[in-house]
Amino acid sequence: MSFLPVLLLPLLFLCLVSPSTSNDLDSLFKLKTALENSNPTLFSSWKQENPTCNFAGILCNSNGLVSEINLSQQNLSGSLPFDAICSLRELEKLSLGSNFLYGSLTQDLSNCTNLQELDLGMNAFTGKVPDLGSLNQLRLLSLNGSRFSGIFPWKSLENMTKLTFLSLGDIPFDNSPITMDLAKLDKLYWLYLTNSSITGKIPESIGNLTLLENLELSDNLLVGEIPQSISNLKNLRQLELYDNFLTGKIPVGFGNLTSLRNFDASMNSVEGDLSELKSLTGLVSLQLFENQLIGEVPEEFGEFKNLANLSLYTNKLTGPLPQKLGSWSGMEFIDVSENYLSGPIPPDMCKNERMIDFLLMQNKFTGGIPESYVNCKSLVRLRVNNNSLSGTVPVGIWSLPNVTIIDLSMNQFKDSLSSDIGKAYSLSLLLLANNRFSGELPATLSEATSLVSIQLNVNQFEGQIPETIGNLKKLDNLHLGQNMLSGTIPDSLGSCVGISVINLSHNNLSGQIPSSLGSLPNLNSLNLSGNQLSSDIPTTLSSLKLSLLDLTDNQLIGRVPESLSIAAFNESFAGNPGLCSQTMKTLRSCSSNSGSSSRPHIFLSSFIAGILVLLILLGLFLLWKLRRNNLDHPLKSNSWIMKQYHVLSFTEKEILDSVKAENLIGKGGSGNVYKAELRDGKALAVKHIWTSPDSDNQKHYRSSASILKTSKSRSSEYDAEVATLSSLRHVNVVKLYCSITSEDSNLLVYEYFPNGSLxxxxxxxxxxxxxxxxxxxxxxxxxxxxxxxxxxxxxxxxxxxxxxxxxxxxxxxxxxxxxxxxxxxxxxxxxxxxxxxxxxxxxxxxxxxxxxxxxxxxxxxxxxxxxxxxxxxxxxxxxxxxxxxxxxxxxxxxxxxxxxxxxxxxxxxxxxxxxxxxxxxxxxxxxxxxxxxxxxxxxxxxxxxxxxxxxxxxxxxxxxxxxxxxxxxxxxx
The missing domain is CATH 1.10.510.10 (Transferase(Phosphotransferase) domain 1)
Structure with missing residues (x-):
């Protein structure tokens, strides 16, 4: 008897290294081989000497066999060996979601017959989804967010009657209807099919899924009415149907969904009124924008104590908003724009200071902005334009600390713009056009340094434009037209380096057009018409690339600069009798002497200007000659590094030799483009990029051979961006063949396009x-x-x-x-x-x-x-x-x-x-x-x-x- 334990030892050893355990180990090592390079640290515990059950992300059952693989969100990349994975006979859970896995789902996956959870969502899988009907033990199936194609095998779901969670959204499947009876999946509580190319009607059998808490069918091609059976889903907390082609009314009985918290059927053609929703007192978010809804907003909405988001814009709603709307827990977002709503603005929607977006545009609201909104410190967007609002704006509105847009345009507001506007440090858009505002523009306006657009046109503002307006470095659009402004145009406006649109038309402005406007690099539209501006048109405006120029109806004199005397501006100078042009037929010829005596010093000025022009031309010629010499002698090829992104049929020298003046075919904001004619007759485009110079004293001289100066601090950023863009492969995206870089310069070599641009x-x-x-x-x-x-x-x-x-x-x-x-x-x-x-x-x-x-x-x-x-x-x-x-x-x-x-x-x-x-x-x-x-x-x-x-x-x-x-x-x- 004493020898029995010794005899049992070999048997015990055999149990410890059973064939099943050995098979599990082999399968896991195959999985490790496929994925290890993308995350070596994760797999450091997957070693021969360690028990399988101690591997990171691995769980075993009571038999010591692998029952769960959980490697979600581990930055894994590679193609999965499903033959090895599905040889794990006791495997019940496979979770590999939110990685970068690719390849196809092979038919081997159908051998994982014990799986209860399969999560492969948010990866880069391609190809068709195979028939998974054999996985009849599944409770969770998640494939969403990959790049599968073809038609999903709906019929394979009929055997998965234990499913509680199904997620197949955000996949570019081919268009197809749901071709199975959803009623068989009566244990589902989560169904996510958003953006999966589903066509046809929502199946009536959806009403049999009475355990559903989440139903998302948005961004598909669904047609027809919302089925009446949907009112059977008493446990439903979220219903997402937006961006389809649904029609008809909200079905009778919809009010039975008392558990509903979020409902979104926006961007459809739903008709009728909102009466079926008035008993949904638990709603937190209601979004029905872009439909055909009519009638009034039910008064009961004012009693919804949890309502935080209400979006009903672009419908045909009428009548007033409930005056108690949002006065309980506090609204965070409301947009009822583009309806026919009327009456006063509810006073307490920002009672708890949680409102972020307040959008009531294009309605028929009357009265003023309630005084209580001055306490709405959380407000980011305030847009009530295109209504019939009137009265004065509460002073505190102008200085709300987080507001980025104040849009009160197209109303009947009056009084002045408060000096408190300077405290609106986050304000980007100030839109007050078409009102009755008056008084002077406060100098503090320039303290709101985040301003991007100021549109105060069609009001009654008077006085001068503040000289400090040049402090608004982010300003893109300045529209002060049709007011009663006087004085001169501030020279500091030339400091608004980001500005693209200036409209000061139809005021009483006088004096000169500031020459500083010619230095604005982004100015695209300049309208100074209908004022009393005098003197010459500054020659500096010649450097601008304008799509619109209007200087009509002023008192300008002298010669229109040659570069502005083009057909596109034929009507830009009318109403200025003192202007002349040698080429524009709409103006008198400059050979005429009429008007020459209006300024006794004009001849002296012209003489001095002529001398200056000659000097400038001489300097430009010398600079051109110097640049030409440099261009004709580019940097030696051995100082350049070529990175190729396609198979090349040309040499680095062929490209470098093409960067010269006679091959210039285009100029842009980032550099010059040259045509490279190769020995084999093929043509390429070579882009020589401009960047900021390394120091201020380099700004005025840049040789053509060093147009692109990329500082060391930017080189890594440039390399990363080019590397990414060079990986793009599509017939409708321009092909980047290679980049050729030196210590201080970069060339990009593209396809050549003989027909130019659209x-x-x-x-x-x-x-x-x-x-x-x-x-x-x-x-x-x-x-x-x-x-x-x-x-x-x-x-x-x-x-x-x-x-x-x-x-x-x-x-x-x-x-x-x-x-x-x-x-x-x-x-x-x-x-x-x-x-x-x-x-x-x-x-x-x-x-x-x-x-x-x-x-x-x-x-x-x-x-x-x-x-x-x-x-x-x-x-x-x-x-x-x-x-x-x-x-x-x-x-x-x-x-x-x-x-x-x-x-x-x-x-x-x-x-x-x-x-x-x-x-x-x-x-x-x-x-x-x-x-x-x-x-x-x-x-x-x-x-x-x-x-x-x-x-x-x-x-x-x-x-x-x-x-x-x-x-x-x-x-x-």
Whole structure:
């Protein structure tokens, strides 16, 4: 008997190293091999000598076998060996969500038949989802946020009757309806199918899922009415149906959902009134914006003690708001804009000082702003424009500490602008246009140094513009037109280096136009018409790149500077009898002596000016000669480093030799562009980038061979950005072949585009007539390029400067998105910037007051490009009217059928008008004032594909009078 324990030892050893345990170890090591490089620290405990159950992220059952793998949010990258994973026969939970895993889900996954939880969400998997019907023990299935394609195998869910949690949202599946009876999943409490390309109606069987607490079907292609059976879901706390094509009324019985806390059915076509919601006293958030709702806001809403967010804008609601609305726990957000609401503003919505956004625009509210709102220190946005409000504004409103936008325009407010405005240190937008404000502009206005836009036009302000206005370094838009301002234009205005729009028209301003305005690098629109300005037009204005210049109806004299004597400004100088021009037919010729005696010293001034001009010209010639010499002798090739991003057929020397004056084909804000002709006949574009000089004494001299001066402190940032952009691979995104850098300079080598930019073809080359078929293909190709940047690349990219001049056209007129000088890799919540990024006319309105750049900013800019393609107009044209751009002009014309027809470029065939208007409607959606209302670029592409011209079989581009240059390009579909 004493030998029995000794005899049992081998058996015990065999148990400890059973085949099952050994198999588990082998499988885990295969998983480690696949993922270890992305996180070596995590796998440091996965060693042969350690028990399997002590591996990080591994749990075992009572038999010592692996039952759970939990490696979520570990920055893992790689392709999963599902054959090895599913050989873990006791595996019940597999959690690998929120990583960077890629590859496909192989059919081996169907062998994990004991799985109860499968979380692979928020990764980069591709391909089709296989039939998972064998996983009938699953309680949790999460695949959301990956890049699967094809149609989801709905039928495979019929066997998963134990499911309680199902998440398949944010996946670009092919369009398909839910092809199974949802009633079989009656244990579900969580169903997330947002943005998964679901079509058809919401199944009536949804009402059988009575345990549901969360139901999200937003951002799909659902049609029809909200099913009445949804009122059976008594446990529902969140219901998200926004951005579909739902119609009909809120179903009878909806008020039974008394557990509901969040309800969002925005961006649909829901009709009827809100009466079914009046018993939902537990609501925290109610969002029904952009529908067809009518009637009054129920008085019962004023008793909702938890209501914090109410968004009902763009409906047809009437009557007053409940006066007790938001007076309990305190509102945080209210937007009821663009309705027909009337009556006074409820007095206590900021009673508990939690209000952030207060938006009541475009209604019929009357009375004033309640005095209680001066205590609303939390307020960020105050917008009540386009109402019938009146009286004086409570003084404390002007100095709210967190407010970024005060928009009181288009009302009947009176009294003066308080000097307390200087305490509004966060204020970005001050919009008071079209009211009855009076008095002088307070000097303290310049203390609100965050101001980006000041629009005080059409009021009764008087006195002088404060000289201290130059302190507003972030100012982008100054509109003081149609007031009674007097005195001179402050010279300090030239210190507002960020300004792009100045409108001081129709006042009583006198004196000279400050020459300092010519030094404003971003000034795009200058309107000083209808004043009493005298003296010459400063020659410094010649350096500006203006899309609008209006100096009409003043008392200006002398010669119009030569660079301003162009056809685009033919009407810019009328009403100034003292002006002359040698080339402009709308003005008298400068050879005339009339008016020469009005200033006795004019001849002396002209003589001195002539001498100065000669000296300047001589200096410029010498500088040009010196720069030319430097350009013709670029830095030696051995001082450059080439980084290639594609297979190259050229040498570094070929590129460097091309950077010379005779090859210059373009200039931009970031540098010069040269054409490089290679030995094999191929052409490339070489961008030589300008950056800030290293010291002040270098500002006035930069040789052409050192245009791009990148300081060491910026080199790593530059390398990171170029490395990211160089990884982009898409037929509609410009190809970056390589970068060539030296210690102090950078060259970027791109494809060459013989047809230039879309801007050139639409607005500069009037001999080229692009038919609608051509324009449509350009629109669709450019949209696909942006879709790739936003949704297709590994790290989504925001372009930030989408415009027609950054859409280049190859020899076949196919478009490429180009010029990533402002592009930023998307970070969580969007990219913050303290500079208005982009180009006037294309900039999304939210830039000015949030400084937050998102993908929806690019969508807005692309909408402007679509409008250019349809109308043939520039983003800013004099015919659009004062302070208007193409977006406001198009929207005003679209209100009537006749106006629609006027919008279409006359060179487009009338037979295609309906197709063109369809695209214009997409453009209007893209340029929605509120970013959340704009579609994603993925949706834009889909809408454009659906708007394909019926007769799109070929495209032709013709040159007037030159039939021999007619080109036809057949497109295959």
């Amino acid at each position: 801007w050139d073809q639409l607005h500069m080359n009037k001999k080229i007539k692009m038919g609608w078929e051509v324009r449509y293909e350009i629109a669709l190709g450019a949209a696909r390029g942006l879709e790739y940047l936003h949704h297709g690349s590994q790290s989504p990219v925001i372009h930030r400067d989408v415009k027609s001049s950054n859409i280049l056209l190859d020899g076949d007129w196919k478009p490429r998105i180009a010029d990533f000088g402002l592009a930023k890799i998307v970070q969580a919540g969007g990219e913050m910037t303290h500079v208005i990024a982009g180009t006037h006319g294309y900039i999304a309105p939210e830039y000015a007051y949030t400084y937050k750049v998102t993908e929806k900013s690019d969508v807005y800019s692309f909408g402007v490009v679509l409008m250019e393609l349809v109308t043939g107009k520039r983003p800013v044209e004099p015919e659009f009217g004062e302070n208007n751009d193409i977006v406001s002009w198009v929207c005003s014309k679209m209100k009537c059928k006749e106006g629609e027809l006027e919008l279409v470029d006359s060179s487009i065939s009338e037979a295609l008008t309906e197709d063109v208007i369809n695209v214009l409607s997409i453009a209007i959606r893209c340029t929605a004032r509120v970013p959340v209302l704009r579609p994603s670029m993925r949706m834009v592409v889909q809408m454009l594909e659906e708007a394909q011209p019926c007769q799109l079989t070929s495209i032709s581009i013709t040159k007037e009078g030159e039939n021999n240059q007619k080109m036809e390009q057949k497109y295959q579909y």
